[in-house]
Amino acid sequence: MPSQGISGNNLPHGGIILVNQLIRENVTRVFSVPGESFLNVLDGLHDSSIQNIVCRNESGACFMAEAFGKITGQPGVAFVTRGPGASNASGGIHTAKQDSTPMVLFIGQVKSIHREKEAFQEIDYTKFFGNQCKWVHELRSADEIPEVVAKAFAIANEGRPGPVAISLPEDILDQRSDVEIQNSFQPRNSRPDRDHVKQLITYLEVSNQPLIVAGGSVWSQRCNDLLEDLSAKTGIPVATTFRRQDRINNRHPNYAGDLTVGANPKLVEIVEETDLLLLLGTRFGDIPSQGYSIPSRHNGQRKIIHVYPSSEEFGKNLPTDLGICSKPEELLAELSNLQIELKAELSGWTKKCRSSYREWITVRDVPGKVKFPEIIAWLSTNLSEETIVTNGAGNYAAFLHRFYQPKKFGTQIGSTSGSMGYGLPAAISAKLEFPDRTVVCLAGDGCLQMTINEMSTISQYGIKLIVLVANNGLFGTIRMHQERHFPYRVSGTDLFNPDYRLLAKAYGWHGELVTETKQFPDAFERSLKADKPSLIELKLDPEAISPSETISSLRS
Known part of the structure; x- marks a missing residue:
């Protein structure tokens, strides 16, 4: 259990009370980006049994928590700071809403006496998240923390699952109380008539x-x-x-x-x-x-x-x-x-x-030396039925959905809301929950670069997963629609990419570059055997814009 805090007052402060209630809710892991607005919670986590995965951006933290909800069926938990932190987390809230995923987001807030004055980084979270969350609540006293947290978890999982947001004013987390930790609410479940x-x-x-x-x-x-x-x-x-x-x-x-x-x-x-x-x-x-x-x-x-x-x-x-x-x-x-x-x-x-x-699902030929359909089909044939494959959003995912055949529940983790950048944080969450299973993140070059900073999180926690980067130098989905509606008028859809092998090396990863289809099986096997995270860059021909179309066919 957490310590009772530094002060001479023997009663626990609000951050410790909150953490104790999370433990009662069987929370074992949270995802966060630290902020001074919830220092008491960080103090409460210090000596607790809960693992705190510190992320590089609130969007990554929220995506990881959402993926945890998908993987386990229990609410994922994220902590973010006020204002910009909450804004960065909003993409994860939208994903949890549209994907019907149970999640509880805790957000730092300004002191209660400063509310409604547009204080530094202040946001009214009821208005901000009101139409995306099943419930938004701002704490009024430390005494209500156990009840509010228990209610949040029940609401997140009840009926159609979804996100809940709890605002944590600094002064409320500072309060001390002898309030008792509450038993979990049991969600009402509907049995068929x-x-x-x-x-x-x-x-x-x-x-x-x-x-x-x-x-x-x-x-x-x-x-x-x-x-x-x-x-x-x-x-x-x-x-x-x-x-x-x-x-x-x-x-x-x-x-x-x-x-x-x-x-x-x-x-x-x-x-x-x-x-x-x-x-x-x-x-x-x-x-x-x-x-x-x-x-x-x-x-x-x-x-x-x-x-x-x-x-x-x-x-x-x-x-x-x-x-x-x-x-x-x-x-x-x-x-x-x-x-x-x-x-x-x-x-x-x-x-x-x-x-x-x-x-x-019969594999068809596509332009270029790297035949993406063949690689996906190879993965479908050779990966174990326990392998978890994650993805974000983009045309590259259409190849995955068409040519890869999941065999068991919980082995396909993707965002039905179409959130780019989702695949890498989701893979982190999956590998943390199932460390003995192979986890593969398939990401487009545009998709990966939206949360590529979470490679640092992977290195920090020694998370051994494999990332496949489908690099065609485009925002592929947008280019496809652009060529369909405005052929030849390319605007805003070309994409610069780093040297992914060097980037992987900079983070202490194993890196591979595949420029021909025949190179892929050996590159993947070397990545599986590596004692570190791995990244395999697939150099794709941009002409192969989708499984069924080419840029030339769209223009004709």
Whole structure:
């Protein structure tokens, strides 16, 4: 437990009380960038059992905490200072919001008596984070710290998970109190209504072309196992949503692919052809619905069943015939104990779904000496099923999503909000949580440079991971859209890159440069065997702008 502080007063100060409550919430690691606004918390952490990972920028700290929430299902915790620190952290809050990830962000604040005077680095966090967080609260006294922290953790994980922000005025952290540490609140969980389950089975049994679309953040490996068993038992094909491909083994014979950015056109057609769409754990938002265009609303014969832990999502993005307020795992567990007898023979339908996916992931040639699809396919074949792969945002990720097949839950960590710079902090968080597993961060050159300073964090804590840099010298996604709308008029999308091998060496890493595809397997094996972090630069041809297009084809 933390010390009681330096003062002669034997009562603990607010920072120690907060840390003690975090321990009660089973927090073992936090991510931070230090600030004088929460020195009491740093003092409380000094002798505690909680590991404090000190990051180089608040965006990196917040991304790491968000990734922790994805990986564990428990709220990730970050501490940042007031004003600029909170502003830097806002990208992580946005990611936690859109990705439905439980997270608690603690923010330093000016003294209470200085509030609402635009004091140095003052921000009204209720206004600043109000529409992104599930709850924003500013401490009023040290006595309320245990209750507020316990409530924050419960809210972050309840229903649709998401971020919570707690503001920490300096004077409140200075206060001393004999308040007792509080037991954790138990979030209210929704179990599926039995009548709704029966109605779902009735719909399934009369369907001819059903499709399950799995996604969302409330998931587990048991959920994977139950879903795979249900699909095997019924023959119903399964698709996944954007950056949630690890919700089923992609080598399952009934897996149909992912509804991602630039999705397989045949999978989009399959969604339109369904007569029953079971949305399992996903909000089915902008990306999987292809800009809210599928499924088309004119098909009155299609039944749409939405399973989600919060009823607030029912009917928000598309009409729902049946909404089941439940965690996916709880519904699948119910279904596993019940008899489901489909009247239709689904083998032809399921085979069609699977064959369209197999055709889609077939490696195709692209310009350049380094064939990115071949490298991703090699990784998919050779990495163990326990390997965790992280990524941020950019066209490079489209190659990963198309040609890499996750096999187990928790092995794909990406931002569905499209946050550039996410992959490296996420990889740090993953490797810290699972030190014995291989962790690979795939990052574009533009994406990596947004949080490249966290290489220093990796070196400081001796985190042995592998970074693959897809270097094409472009902000690739923006260039693709630019060439589509304004061909030949290149503006603001070229990118300078450092010598990544020298940069890796400067940080004490192992570095590799791949200029031909055949060099990659040996470079990767050397990186695996290195006793330090590794970076492999892939020199890609900018002409290969996406898995399906080239710059020349966009211009023609």
